[in-house]
Amino acid sequence: MSGFVRAAGAEWVKIRSVRSTVVTLGLFAAVALGLGWVVANGFSAGGPAGDALLPVFFGLLTAQLVLVTFAVAAVGSEFSTGTIRASLAAVPSRGRWFAAKMTAIGVTVAVAALAVEMAVYGLVTSVIGDDAAPLTEWWTIEALLGGWIHLTLLSVFTACVAVVLRSTVVTLSVLLPVLFLSGQGLGNLEAIRPVVQYFPDQVGMVVMHMTRPGDPQFGRDYGPWEGIAILVLWTAAALVGGWLAMRRRDV
Amino acid sequence: MIEVRNLTKRYRGGTAVDDLSFTVEPGRVTGFLGPNGAGKSTTIRLVLGLDRPSGGFATVNGRPYASLERPLTAVGALMDAGDLHPTRSVREHLRWLARSNGIGERRIGEVLEATGMAGVARKHARTLSLGMRQRLGVAAALLGDPGVLILDEPVNGLDPEGVVWIRHLMKGLAAEGRTVLVSSHLMSEMALTAEHLVVIGRGRLLADTSTEDFVAAHAGADGGAASLEEAFMRLTGASVEFRSGSGRSGGVR
Ligand SMILES: Nc1ncnc2c1ncn2[C@@H]1O[C@H](COP(=O)(O)OP(=O)(O)OP(=O)(O)O)[C@@H](O)[C@H]1O
Ligand SMILES: [Mg+2]
Numbered sequence A: 001m002s003g004f005v006r007a008a009g010a011e012w013v014k015i016r017s018v019r020s021t022v023v024t025l026g027l028f029a030a031v032a033l034g035l036g037w038v039v040a041n042g043f044s045a046g047g048p049a050g051d052a053l054l055p056v057f058f059g060l061l062t063a064q065l066v067l068v069t070f071a072v073a074a075v076g077s078e079f080s081t082g083t084i085r086a087s088l089a090a091v092p093s094r095g096r097w098f099a100a101k102m103t104a105i106g107v108t109v110a111v112a113a114l115a116v117e118m119a120v121y122g123l124v125t126s127v128i129g130d131d132a133a134p135l136t137e138w139w140t141i142e143a144l145l146g147g148w149i150h151l152t153l154l155s156v157f158t159a160c161v162a163v164v165l166r167s168t169v170v171t172l173s174v175l176l177p178v179l180f181l182s183g184q185g186l187g188n189l190e191a192i193r194p195v196v197q198y199f200p201d202q203v204g205m206v207v208m209h210m211t212r213p214g215d216p217q218f219g220r221d222y223g224p225w226e227g228i229a230i231l232v233l234w235t236a237a238a239l240v241g242g243w244l245a246m247r248r249r250d251v
Numbered sequence B: 001m002i003e004v005r006n007l008t009k010r011y012r013g014g015t016a017v018d019d020l021s022f023t024v025e026p027g028r029v030t031g032f033l034g035p036n037g038a039g040k041s042t043t044i045r046l047v048l049g050l051d052r053p054s055g056g057f058a059t060v061n062g063r064p065y066a067s068l069e070r071p072l073t074a075v076g077a078l079m080d081a082g083d084l085h086p087t088r089s090v091r092e093h094l095r096w097l098a099r100s101n102g103i104g105e106r107r108i109g110e111v112l113e114a115t116g117m118a119g120v121a122r123k124h125a126r127t128l129s130l131g132m133r134q135r136l137g138v139a140a141a142l143l144g145d146p147g148v149l150i151l152d153e154p155v156n157g158l159d160p161e162g163v164v165w166i167r168h169l170m171k172g173l174a175a176e177g178r179t180v181l182v183s184s185h186l187m188s189e190m191a192l193t194a195e196h197l198v199v200i201g202r203g204r205l206l207a208d209t210s211t212e213d214f215v216a217a218h219a220g221a222d223g224g225a226a227s228l229e230e231a232f233m234r235l236t237g238a239s240v241e242f243r244s245g246s247g248r249s250g251g252v253r
Helices: A003-016 A019-041 A049-081 A083-090 A094-131 A138-165 A168-184 A200-207 A224-247 B040-047 B090-100 B105-114 B130-142 B160-175 B187-193 B211-218 B228-239
Strands: B002-011 B014-024 B029-033 B055-060 B075-078 B148-152 B179-183 B196-201 B204-210
Touching: A003 A094, A003 B090, A019 A049, A019 A094, A049 A083, A049 A094, A049 A138, A049 A168, A049 A200, A083 A094, A083 B090, A094 A138, A094 A224, A138 A168, A138 A200, A138 A224, A168 A200, A200 A224, B002 B040, B014 B040, B014 B055, B014 B196, B014 B204, B029 B040, B029 B160, B029 B187, B040 B055, B040 B148, B040 B179, B075 B130, B090 B105, B090 B130, B105 B130, B130 B148, B130 B160, B148 B160, B160 B179, B160 B187, B187 B211, B187 B228, B196 B211, B196 B228, B204 B211, B204 B228, B211 B228
Parallel strands: B029 B179, B029 B196, B075 B148, B148 B179
Antiparallel strands: B002 B014, B002 B055, B196 B204
16 A cells, blocks of 8 residues: 555544544535525526526535635644644655645545535425426536535635644634625625635635626626636645645644 | 764754754663753654754664654654544544554554553543553554654653553563663653663753763762762753752753
């Protein structure tokens, strides 16, 4: 077995053996399903067909804050508990440790996000009935796929930021206001939209089809797949930053 | 074998380890002594590749620690017994360590038995007493059945039975031909355990000698019974930084 596989296996044991994993991922599912159910019950048909996806992604977009907390805590707890010393004594290659950590977090989030997204879609579909977004339509599949990729990449992105900042609390207090921008509508302000529209959470709204190009208020200058590409760039930059931060640091 | 060569570590506040060189030989327990802030823990972190030296280098079995492919099978270290995730169980803590170095599941049960921790294997780290944390730290160090052991103040928090246990454990490991480096402030305990001493003060080497010679050279001058404690205090008196009571206030470099 290669050193990387061993290290990733150890990181997976770490993730599944602490209570906060169950709590955060459980809360992620509960918020996504709960809000999805509430919004689906208030849904009235008649708008564009794609609107039937709104209840699915409204819950997921809010619940992503909890999902991000899981990813950040998985990194931050290494530093707050001092486990990082044992981790790097066991896996002295900083690059290998970092890759293993990000892989374990990324795979865990990918599985959780897919399962929850499908569950929310199923719930919303059963509530809305005949007017629900059908899985036979490409735009439904595209949005679900995009949402899944967005949630996974966003989590890895925030985990990398946590590696740089070495703290759950600091990372969340920097990132959560930024990730709340969508809720507070700052991304719609004319003056800052040219820049803010490229922030990861704003990209998420496009990827999840919560907005359409050309919409005067929520419209962005790019489409869903360009949005995914932007997220990949954010994540790649964060991975480079995290690796640079780990490479020479004293722990 | 552990080799430390011209090792230096400077922090913004000053020099923690200052051109330090010594060798820890296998087959005997080597005590690593020095007053608070002398640089013992920093030296250990440098040996383990956790901190980057400002100068010099350290090797374990002739190789830099960071180049070991499965380091836990070569070196077992106990640094800070508090370095545990509060809601991770004892067994899961050992499990991720074992997994990281390809150590079999069976070995976890063995070290739990050896350290008297089998009965609390399912307990969360948060609920462990200091002595139990130390035992878990020793269990983690023994996990890979390593030829080199580095233990930073392992006796702290142990009950009398535990003190005797770890003394015999360290002597037994050394008798098997392993390299054992142990730091402690408990001089009477070190006198019983360590055959050899490396003493540092303010990051510099003060002595690297057998315990017997160390006591003979530095204690007993005023006629009293020669003790390691007395010898230690006499040698390190000039390099103590944090002195309690009425003496001069230390900490000035
Ligand atoms: N990360 C750090 N940043 C700045 N200074 C540090 C750092 N780590 C250690 N030091 C300083 O280096 C010196 C040596 O500390 P170290 O912990 O190695 O001593 P020690 O011999 O282990 O002491 P003790 O017996 O109290 O455990 C101290 O002055 C300490 O303040
Ligand atoms: Mg120390």
